[in-house]
Amino acid sequence: MYKVILIAILFFIQKGFINAQQNKMVQIQEGSFVPLYGSTDKKPVVVKTFFIDIYPITNDDFLIFLKKNPGFSKSKIKGIFADKSYLSYWESDFDFGNINPKTPVTSISWFAAKKYCECQGKRLPTIDEWEYVAMADEKKIDARSKTEFNKYILSWYEKSKTYENSIGKTFKNHWGVYDMHGLVWEWTADYNSIFLSGESRKDKSEDKNLFCGGASVNATDLMNYAAFMRYAFRSSLKAQYSTRNLGFRCASTTRK
Amino acid sequence: MKKIILAIFIIALNLQSCKEPKTTATTSKEKPITDLSIYNLPSKWTNQEGKNIELKSLKGKVLVMVMIYTSCKAACPRLVADMRAIEEKLDNETKKNVKLILVSIDPVTDTPQKLKSFAIANKLNHDPWILLRSTEENTREFAAILAVNYKQISPMEFSHSNIISVFNPDGELIYQQEGLAVNNEKTVETINQEAKKF
Numbered sequence A: 001m002y003k004v005i006l007i008a009i010l011f012f013i014q015k016g017f018i019n020a021q022q023n024k025m026v027q028i029q030e031g032s033f034v035p036l037y038g039s040t041d042k043k044p045v046v047v048k049t050f051f052i053d054i055y056p057i058t059n060d061d062f063l064i065f066l067k068k069n070p071g072f073s074k075s076k077i078k079g080i081f082a083d084k085s086y087l088s089y090w091e092s093d094f095d096f097g098n099i100n101p102k103t104p105v106t107s108i109s110w111f112a113a114k115k116y117c118e119c120q121g122k123r124l125p126t127i128d129e130w131e132y133v134a135m136a137d138e139k140k141i142d143a144r145s146k147t148e149f150n151k152y153i154l155s156w157y158e159k160s161k162t163y164e165n166s167i168g169k170t171f172k173n174h175w176g177v178y179d180m181h182g183l184v185w186e187w188t189a190d191y192n193s194i195f196l197s198g199e200s201r202k203d204k205s206e207d208k209n210l211f212c213g214g215a216s217v218n219a220t221d222l223m224n225y226a227a228f229m230r231y232a233f234r235s236s237l238k239a240q241y242s243t244r245n246l247g248f249r250c251a252s253t254t255r256k
Numbered sequence B: 001m002k003k004i005i006l007a008i009f010i011i012a013l014n015l016q017s018c019k020e021p022k023t024t025a026t027t028s029k030e031k032p033i034t035d036l037s038i039y040n041l042p043s044k045w046t047n048q049e050g051k052n053i054e055l056k057s058l059k060g061k062v063l064v065m066v067m068i069y070t071s072c073k074a075a076c077p078r079l080v081a082d083m084r085a086i087e088e089k090l091d092n093e094t095k096k097n098v099k100l101i102l103v104s105i106d107p108v109t110d111t112p113q114k115l116k117s118f119a120i121a122n123k124l125n126h127d128p129w130i131l132l133r134s135t136e137e138n139t140r141e142f143a144a145i146l147a148v149n150y151k152q153i154s155p156m157e158f159s160h161s162n163i164i165s166v167f168n169p170d171g172e173l174i175y176q177q178e179g180l181a182v183n184n185e186k187t188v189e190t191i192n193q194e195a196k197k198f
Helices: A002-021 A059-068 A110-119 A127-134 A147-158 A219-235 B002-015 B075-088 B112-121 B136-146 B185-196
Strands: A025-028 A031-033 A045-047 A050-053 B044-047 B052-054 B062-068 B098-104 B129-133 B150-154 B157-160 B163-167 B173-178
Touching (some): A025 A127, A031 A127, A045 A127, A050 A127, A127 A219, A147 A219, B044 B112, B062 B185, B075 B098, B075 B163, B075 B185, B112 B129
Parallel strands (some): B062 B098, B098 B129
Antiparallel strands (some): A031 A045, B044 B052, B062 B163, B150 B157, B163 B173
């Protein structure tokens, strides 16, 4: 009888050890903010306390996942879950070549990102959660009205190939989270909940605030412009898509 | 004590639930599930009768699907009207090979009972109509497959894309009609052609 318990306990210790190797998370305290897009009448959206990975998922992390879930390797993945560019920069199913293992994994479809997180007992963050964490700079929870902060984000949008950098080299924000800006774009759970004006889809709510005015460039315009870029990018995605600058990290409602 | 151990193992098993669902060994007669088939999705659904069904059970039919929610006042009645307009133009001979399916984007509100009364109120409570709901997560995933975007904007209101999707018997998306009250000629033609192949 005790043996059984012992085995069970050992099983858990091992389980815990495996988890410890995975991405560490930090707690994000409940709060509210008015996102650029997605709240009715500009009312604040409440983000409940949750946990988020400190870093985006790396090529190394993803390789471990693929070895356990070979169905998601580049030659095995079903067409409905990923397009042809899925992991296109990998040499083969279980080999990402001689790139730095600590660089973020990209060219990942939403299905693969979602599956990865599920396999860690986690999930993808929602857009609101992601944006809430991303509005913090080193000091403030909401740095969106700071000119410097916005300039930093926008200057990154102009840089190319930042996906070749290792994780954790950008600034550590108020929550202790790295790389929300400056490394790669990231998948969110509900990326397909955006309706942007000018899209061909009819009959949806529009948000006139999405468009920047002409020449005036103050901090608020910069902030809206940076956020607009992210929302526009998300709205252009389909779940099978994968591009070289799009990675992901996981979140969780409870501590993992 | 035994109960505790059992509980521990059940929890432990749950932790491993991410394992890929083994595609159930297909019998030699059955066609394997193709790469682009929605039947690769393991998700479980409930219909308006409260019966649990797996998507896979619809394999072999031509599916015409639309995502709606029953408390919707604006676009959904028109989407249902569009679906009905399609039904009217289906070939009588091959209609039996077609299923017209409404999928709820509001599974919290749209209980099977709600779906049932919606079906009755809209005269959809008979073959070939099926009303489905699943978990919020499965619904989000299914919408991702259909490239349908939706967002809850208030407790009883959603924004959503107006797309009617046609799947062949293998579960592959073969046609989408976008917008409200648009010309459905091509949609109907696609469905009838596909249903004739049986």
